[in-house]
Amino acid sequence: MSSKPFNPAATIKDVAAQAGVSVMTVSNVLRGRGRVSEETRKRVLETAERQGYRPNLTARALVEGKAPTLALMLSCITNPFYPEFALAANLEALRHERHLLVCNTDHEPDGGSGFLEQVAGSLSDGVLVANNGDLPMDELLRLQERGIPVVISVWELPDDLPDIPCVTFDSKAAGKLAVEHLVELGHRRIGAIIGSPKHGIHGGRYAGFRDVMRAAKIKPSAADERFTKDSFEHGYEAGKDLLSARPDLTAIFVSNDLPALGVMNAASDLGYSVPDDLSIVSITDIIPARQSRPGLTTVAIPTAEMAEKGVSLLVELMAGRATESTVVHTSPPTLVVRGSTAAPAASR
Amino acid sequence: MSSKPFNPAATIKDVAAQAGVSVMTVSNVLRGRGRVSEETRKRVLETAERQGYRPNLTARALVEGKAPTLALMLSCITNPFYPEFALAANLEALRHERHLLVCNTDHEPDGGSGFLEQVAGSLSDGVLVANNGDLPMDELLRLQERGIPVVISVWELPDDLPDIPCVTFDSKAAGKLAVEHLVELGHRRIGAIIGSPKHGIHGGRYAGFRDVMRAAKIKPSAADERFTKDSFEHGYEAGKDLLSARPDLTAIFVSNDLPALGVMNAASDLGYSVPDDLSIVSITDIIPARQSRPGLTTVAIPTAEMAEKGVSLLVELMAGRATESTVVHTSPPTLVVRGSTAAPAASR
Incomplete structure (x- = not known):
């Protein structure tokens, strides 16, 4: 996928030096204020992009006029799978210069529909759904019809796909x-x-x-x-x-x-x-x-990969580089033998 | 604290019957549209409040002109304490008719400041900070000075309090x-x-x-x-x-x-x-x-109580019923004896 990785080591000074402008100019460009020529503005943004510099996301949002957040809808935050998934999604979102809002839906009185409605398209500009079918599919389809980017990860039944872009797992x-x-x-x-x-x-x-x-x-x-x-x-x-x-x-x-x-x-x-x-x-x-x-x-199962591919697919979808029928497969599962299995006693 | 508990069994029909108006009128009041007299409007809102009816939070937000969300800033979502805390905060926020946005900060390149800046006062209208001092205190104070409600839960040192309302634990x-x-x-x-x-x-x-x-x-x-x-x-x-x-x-x-x-x-x-x-x-x-x-x-330690009191204090603060120096104490801790302790071998 084509977004540049975020490089935490890059600083605003590096961007300024490379672009041949002052730190103040870089700041002005990234915050969308001050008088800067279009040519300089472009050079600064390209330099920042090339160096993987992550400007303050709020300032970036002001420039781009959109919420720099993605929402992750999950059920049962106390099930250890979901925090692990959420952390991997969080890190992948940061690599795409976005914050991740984690939304727990299993106790929402309407199954999470109201929460989804609230975050999708207003608090966040894309939604990753990881909650095992708790959210009504027709709500997800309705959001999609309204042009709000929605991705499901992970979808466990690759032979029976939804009409929503998804990351599948066999x-x-x-x-x-x-x-x-x-x-x-x-x-x-x-x-x-x-x-x-x-x-x-x-x-x-x-x-x-x-x-x-x-x-x-x-x-x-x-x-x-x-x-x-x-x-x-x-x-x-x-x-x-x-x-x-x-x-x-x-x-x-x-x-x-x-x-x-x-x-x-x-x-x-x-x-x-x-x-x-x-x-x-x-x-x-x-x-x-x-x-x-x-x-x-x-x-x-490749939990982190599922989260990362889910976020990447969402970003691709928002950029118009994926469609409603895009399906991304994860790596195959692998057996991890630990102490809980052995040959049956009778055969030993 | 004075907010009425949310009653998931209450329906818009109950509110309409009790207030002596049509369902459409209740809907119009809650969505802030249609022509409804001020007297009817008040009666409908009071009835809904009394019955613990939770209208669609998004619609409510449109009426009240504010985001019906609270943000929980936490570090290390994969440490089981935080998901347990987050779930209890989630439930308490729902009782106050608000969604909870969970924001994980431990991998934010700026320690979470940018994320805090993004959610506080825009995506959410109040912030509960539960992340063990990872977020710079001066950032929290700056938000507070700007009038954005911030509460810390839990603060572990009751003898050395911050200048921010908090829930403390001995x-x-x-x-x-x-x-x-x-x-x-x-x-x-x-x-x-x-x-x-x-x-x-x-x-x-x-x-x-x-x-x-x-x-x-x-x-x-x-x-x-x-x-x-x-x-x-x-x-x-x-x-x-x-x-x-x-x-x-x-x-x-x-x-x-x-x-x-x-x-x-x-x-x-x-x-x-x-x-x-x-x-x-x-x-x-x-x-x-x-x-x-x-x-x-x-x-x-009373984890759920800490989360609930944190959310309640935030709601009180937003309603002007708590101040920057409000301190809420949790119940004392209690010993839970299980199998990992016994008298030393020499004394048995």
Whole structure:
């Protein structure tokens, strides 16, 4: 993408020296005041751009007449995935000389529509939507029809794209990688805890699980599956429930790290030793996955890349270099083996 | 504080029925359009207020001519304390019929000044600062002088107040509670890992540690103390360093939960069993403190209350019902005993 990277080392003095003008002139140009010839103005702006100098964004906004902010709409700010995503989006926005407004929508009484309406096109001039389908799609389409740039990142179902530019991720491939790891270790009695309804946000991940089970000729049983919500506590409860009902499981696939960490605690509280008695594998690789003991084996999805590509696509869209049907793919997911998985006890 | 709580169950129909007017009239009043008598206008607004009806905030903003948002400036969005604080602030802002813009400043090239300048008074009409002194105090004072409402929450040093309205917290009392717990269990060889310089943001917590050590007649030794940064990784490294240098310690006081969780892993990696070989106590009670195994014994600070009181104070300030010298105190901290502390092995 073509915007110049922001260079924090560049100073207004460097720009002045390079452009052959005074610091005051650079300041006047960037703030849109004082008397400066059009030729000088252009030279100063080009020099600043070339050096990656980041002027005061507020001053820049005055010059350009627009809000130098992008908005990130997310749900559940206390789910560690979102702060990690937000930080990466924040840094990418800064590289494009924009501040990022983080908007948490999961407790908005209207599902976030009012908040979206407020920020889009007034407080910010572009919106990155990262909140797992909580925001009504028709609201997003309506904004787009009004000419307000909207991008979705990440969209988990590349076979069923929205009519909004998006960054997609092959969630089915992630589910497959996780469960193939269990099958390769020798597990046959594999349960599943999914952090959404069967056809909800983790539907692609669940489909990957089913594909691998079928390929391994393991007869799936609804009794070995639980559909719950995407939180630590819901994972904990579903883990206790599943392990109490099916104590002969040797491994559990959990569709997301946060509920998987809850399942780890449930197993521990029921007297299971992970991974000796039970293997647990998941998807995402949030920071707590590497901090838990044992560490959580998981399929890493490129969280920072999703955020960065989402912001870049939004900037491209605002510049007219992307369209409503632009789709950007992320790198494929990768398995990260830690301490929570091992061969089943019977095979050791 | 006097704003009515938001009632998500209230509808525009309820307001219309109660005020004895049509739904269209309520809509016209709330959107500031159509011809409505001043008497009817007042009655509709009062009815909506009484019922806790939340009109579309954007429409409300058009009527009142101001941005219906508050900004929360925070540092380090990936430190779990801040998302928890942000969520509580978000909910309290909604109760005051305002959206919350979350602004992460720790990677802003100018320390956040430019971002603050951008949001304060334009994108939002009030700023809650929760970022541990990263934002230059003179910038905050300058905004205040320009009449832009600014509140700090939380301010950890109640004996040394800023010239800005704030919510304070007795950090020294928290440090004392934590270390008294260790002394009462019988520990004498107590180390300290502080997530800031000696007189930095955790200076009050460290002072509490020193007070208790002095009262217990335990000679403090600089060799038993480490000053580091407030992150999981810095806690891990400081823990490894301290335990390697002082293997006879039976307990460690850590000034904050996030580095304390790193110390737990460092102890585990060095072969210590917590709490059998080593007790660890900390301050804050972030969500991961209760999710770790063993659970982290910690002094709970009222995080949600700090956020709620911060937002309420900001709203009061904007309404002219608080001044630049208003100070709001939070509830005292409380000890939460979990699995990471026990009597030292020698005394069992």
